[in-house]
Amino acid sequence: MPRPGPDAELRPADLHASLSDPLLEVMNFLNEVTLRYPEAISFGPGRPYDGFFEVDRIGGYLDTYTRHLEQDLGRSPEEVRTALFQYGRTNGQIHDLVARTIAHDDGIHTDPSAVVVTVGCQEAMLLVLRALIAGPDDVLLVTDPGYVGITGAARLLDAATVPVPEDATGLDLDALRATVRELRARGKRPRAVYVIPDFANPSGASMPTEKRHALLDLAAEEDLLLLEDNPYGFFSRTGEQRPTLKSLDTRHRVIYFGSFAKTCFPGARVGYVIADQPVIGENGERTLLADELSKIKSMVTVNTPAIAQAAIGGMLLAHGCRLRDANKDLIEFYRGNMEALLAALARHLPQDRWGVRWNVPDGGFFLVLTLPFAADNAFLEESARDHGVIWTPMSYFYLGDGGERQLRLSASYLTPERIEEGVRRLAAHIIQRITRGQ
Amino acid sequence: MPRPGPDAELRPADLHASLSDPLLEVMNFLNEVTLRYPEAISFGPGRPYDGFFEVDRIGGYLDTYTRHLEQDLGRSPEEVRTALFQYGRTNGQIHDLVARTIAHDDGIHTDPSAVVVTVGCQEAMLLVLRALIAGPDDVLLVTDPGYVGITGAARLLDAATVPVPEDATGLDLDALRATVRELRARGKRPRAVYVIPDFANPSGASMPTEKRHALLDLAAEEDLLLLEDNPYGFFSRTGEQRPTLKSLDTRHRVIYFGSFAKTCFPGARVGYVIADQPVIGENGERTLLADELSKIKSMVTVNTPAIAQAAIGGMLLAHGCRLRDANKDLIEFYRGNMEALLAALARHLPQDRWGVRWNVPDGGFFLVLTLPFAADNAFLEESARDHGVIWTPMSYFYLGDGGERQLRLSASYLTPERIEEGVRRLAAHIIQRITRGQ
Numbered sequence: 082m083p084r085p086g087p088d089a090e091l092r093p094a095d096l097h098a099s100l101s102d103p104l105l106e107v108m109n110f111l112n113e114v115t116l117r118y119p120e121a122i123s124f125g126p127g128r129p130y131d132g133f134f135e136v137d138r139i140g141g142y143l144d145t146y147t148r149h150l151e152q153d154l155g156r157s158p159e160e161v162r163t164a165l166f167q168y169g170r171t172n173g174q175i176h177d178l179v180a181r182t183i184a185h186d187d188g189i190h191t192d193p194s195a196v197v198v199t200v201g202c203q204e205a206m207l208l209v210l211r212a213l214i215a216g217p218d219d220v221l222l223v224t225d226p227g228y229v230g231i232t233g234a235a236r237l238l239d240a241a242t243v244p245v246p247e248d249a250t251g252l253d254l255d256a257l258r259a260t261v262r263e264l265r266a267r268g269k270r271p272r273a274v275y276v277i278p279d280f281a282n283p284s285g286a287s288m289p290t291e292k293r294h295a296l297l298d299l300a301a302e303e304d305l306l307l308l309e310d311n312p313y314g315f316f317s318r319t320g321e322q323r324p325t326l327k328s329l330d331t332r333h334r335v336i337y338f339g340s341f342a343k344t345c346f347p348g349a350r351v352g353y354v355i356a357d358q359p360v361i362g363e364n365g366e367r368t369l370l371a372d373e374l375s376k377i378k379s380m381v382t383v384n385t386p387a388i389a390q391a392a393i394g395g396m397l398l399a400h401g402c403r404l405r406d407a408n409k410d411l412i413e414f415y416r417g418n419m420e421a422l423l424a425a426l427a428r429h430l431p432q433d434r435w436g437v438r439w440n441v442p443d444g445g446f447f448l449v450l451t452l453p454f455a456a457d458n459a460f461l462e463e464s465a466r467d468h469g470v471i472w473t474p475m476s477y478f479y480l481g482d483g484g485e486r487q488l489r490l491s492a493s494y495l496t497p498e499r500i501e502e503g504v505r506r507l508a509a510h511i512i513q514r515i516t517r518g519q
Numbered sequence: 520m521p522r523p524g525p526d527a528e529l530r531p532a533d534l535h536a537s538l539s540d541p542l543l544e545v546m547n548f549l550n551e552v553t554l555r556y557p558e559a560i561s562f563g564p565g566r567p568y569d570g571f572f573e574v575d576r577i578g579g580y581l582d583t584y585t586r587h588l589e590q591d592l593g594r595s596p597e598e599v600r601t602a603l604f605q606y607g608r609t610n611g612q613i614h615d616l617v618a619r620t621i622a623h624d625d626g627i628h629t630d631p632s633a634v635v636v637t638v639g640c641q642e643a644m645l646l647v648l649r650a651l652i653a654g655p656d657d658v659l660l661v662t663d664p665g666y667v668g669i670t671g672a673a674r675l676l677d678a679a680t681v682p683v684p685e686d687a688t689g690l691d692l693d694a695l696r697a698t699v700r701e702l703r704a705r706g707k708r709p710r711a712v713y714v715i716p717d718f719a720n721p722s723g724a725s726m727p728t729e730k731r732h733a734l735l736d737l738a739a740e741e742d743l744l745l746l747e748d749n750p751y752g753f754f755s756r757t758g759e760q761r762p763t764l765k766s767l768d769t770r771h772r773v774i775y776f777g778s779f780a781k782t783c784f785p786g787a788r789v790g791y792v793i794a795d796q797p798v799i800g801e802n803g804e805r806t807l808l809a810d811e812l813s814k815i816k817s818m819v820t821v822n823t824p825a826i827a828q829a830a831i832g833g834m835l836l837a838h839g840c841r842l843r844d845a846n847k848d849l850i851e852f853y854r855g856n857m858e859a860l861l862a863a864l865a866r867h868l869p870q871d872r873w874g875v876r877w878n879v880p881d882g883g884f885f886l887v888l889t890l891p892f893a894a895d896n897a898f899l900e901e902s903a904r905d906h907g908v909i910w911t912p913m914s915y916f917y918l919g920d921g922g923e924r925q926l927r928l929s930a931s932y933l934t935p936e937r938i939e940e941g942v943r944r945l946a947a948h949i950i951q952r953i954t955r956g957q
Contacts, residue, residue: 348825
């Protein structure tokens with residue numbers, strides 16, 4: 082018997098504005114082109130290389146973590162069962178192992194109580210933005226070009242984002258200071274600046290050490306927080322390791338985002354945030370920002386899956402909480418890939434001729450190639466269809482105009498042979514377009 | 520050398536208002552009392568019983584899932600590695616197994632493309648609210664008393680929530696219709712109603728089947744969506760199984776939230792939402808609400824951890840995608856616990872004397888006890904400290920006033936012996952208070 086009343090039908094205009102924002106479709110578009118041209122060589126996604134990973138090891142990591150609970154922490158079998166089976170501590174159960182690891186690897190010394198273990202770094206960004214963006218005058222500053230994950234999270238919360246330009250050494254500090262003052266003059270409250278100091282996504286830029294000190298000073302002078310995201314810090318091409326902002330932070334100015342997606346494996350979706358900022362209540366009672374984030378996390382994911390934490394915890398323990406050593410082969414692999422990409426570009430394209438040029442990142446996954454014409458969706462479609470090569474338009478990563486003639490190349494998960502062939506195809510397409518126009 | 524500029528210090532007033540909302544502190548308060556009185560018998564949390572769970576089985580479930588990928592789906596070793604190791608499909612990789620399971624267990628027949636696999640049901644609620652609450656006039660209706668997770672998620676998004684009272688058979692439909700019309704008259708847009716039709720948290724109320732049909736009709740007539748949450752549906756005390764709203768839904772009125780926390784294990788944090796509502800674009804192009812949720816999820820957790828999905832997927836496969844059968848012992852356990860709770864109450868307290876009374880839920884984890892005096896934090900503290908028993912004030916679950924003389928008892932993870940002893944202690948405390956006052 083049919084029931085009265087109409088079928089539910091929704092219109093995009095009835096749904097939250099973020100869903101009609103092209104920003105949220107960037108990653109989906111890339112996936113979609115990749116699906117349509119599965120044979121194309123893709124410089125699109127910043128996927129980690131998985132060739133060193135063996136599925137069989139997951140069980141071993143779980144065992145290592147279980148033994149740690151039993152032998153190192155003296156937990157009873159019932160307590161071990163609860164740790165793996167039940168709901169757990171909102172801010173995570175491997176926070177102490179995370180604190181130990183970043184002390185070894187990144188020079189960051191923090192109390193485990195300031196660590197929030199999250200479902201990937203993405204959740205960490207959402208939690209921090211939710212805590213800091215309290216009203217319509219609050220503004221998040223982001224590098225322009227910038228990472229889609231942070232601007233996307235801001236869109237979900239209707240949080241205003243204001244771009245700050247980058248130069249070859251990352252964030253432009255003069256522009257940052259001017260932007261902050263101009264926002265304040267307009268009654269806005271700049272809360273924090275999102276930055277990837279090492280091998281940024283998408284630009285590949287890195288901040289020199291002195292600029293890091295200057296940024297920390299600027300943050301203190303202008304009363305800003307710095308949101309430091311460091312997914313690629315291990316993967317130096319040159320061997321040089323610069324100090325993280327957080328390791329230089331003596332004034333609680335830095336909220337530090339970390340991820341095990343690139344240094345362990347993405348399938349666990351375990352990330353974290355260090356939020357050691359004091360929060361001082363009306364009666365002088367002190368908590369940490371991490372404690373406040375816990376309240377938000379309890380309404381987002383309740384807690385990070387125990388089984389995922391156990392796998393990552395076991396992996397950390399198996400390597401003595403020293404991931405930099407554990408990643409030696411992977412660091413070498415990514416170094417080799419970036420070198421291969423640079424060499425292939427030099428072989429197949431003329432640097433600085435016809436307006437073609439590219440930057441030479443000190444490490445990481447990404448490089449930016451500048452063309453004398455628009456690197457837009459139409460050119461991407463042609464690249465994939467006619468030349469079998471995929472990349473990302475840089476314009477996707479700008480909040481307003483910018484990057485129209487640039488594209489991002491990621492070489493993280495390809496082999497050197499595929500990189501060479503992919504660049505050969507891309508160069509042929511570019512040169513064909515240039516010479517056809519002459 | 521000390522650097523210039525002050526330390527970062529935050530004030531609660533600078534942070535998002537949700538952090539100062541007592542609602543978000545409810546769960547933390549319970550934890551805190553429990554930590555201070557670890558010897559007390561706690562009827563507080565709705566924790567699943569974990570006595571049937573064996574840690575060793577996790578490896579077996581992962582193997583089962585891996586074999587399924589290899590043998591049933593014909594995946595190569597490299598593809599299996601990618602499935603467990605890499606970032607994955609935003610809406611999940613066990614969506615087909617979930618669809619098969621709810622067809623068997625809950626009479627819900629849905630295309631797997633309408634399933635979004637989430638980090639617990641909590642993430643699912645956040646995604647749906649973010650999609651539906653598009654502006655300041657949009658309102659979520661919630662049962663009063665109601666589940667803290669949905670109102671908490673609404674707070675994070677600054678979404679207005681309006682209470683609709685419950686009676687002994689769940690949501691009061693006349694009040695719902697009146698509230699919807701009154702909101703519309705005030706220029707508001709009621710978007711959806713959150714409801715737990717089976718063994719509600721916190722009230723224990725269940726909707727009769729005829730009322731379910733009437734609610735579906737009302738939703739069509741008033742153009743509402745129903746957010747059906749069904750964490751406890753298996754756990755009938757009487758053996759009677761009522762149809763889910765979703766299984767009766769012929770008009771895409773129901774968005775269905777499911778969870779494996781109670782039927783598999785909470786440590787995986789795997790839940791899901793069925794969102795089969797058509798979304799019709801300006802040019803007539805059709806997507807599903809699930810596709811829209813995917814865009815939001817990519818900015819919340821990117822995807823649900825592959826390793827957690829693999830564990831649950833393996834568990835579903837191991838039981839032929841029939842969890843109701845797999846949960847036979849657990850269903851019996853919870854049934855026994857609710858009977859033990861009812862029997863203990865009848866033994867130690869006079870139903871309907873002095874204004875003491877309790878409801879008799881048809882199943883689930885929760886029961887409400889009404890007292891002739893305030894069941895407030897002070898009485899809770901006394902209960903824990905002087906009588907060694909913990910429970911939850913019902914006032915926590917009301918959006919405004921309500922429940923001041925009521926408390927929620929959960930008997931889900933205790934043994935019948937502990938339930939008997941806990942009720943004896945609680946009854947002694949209650950009777951002491953009543954007779955002292957006489």
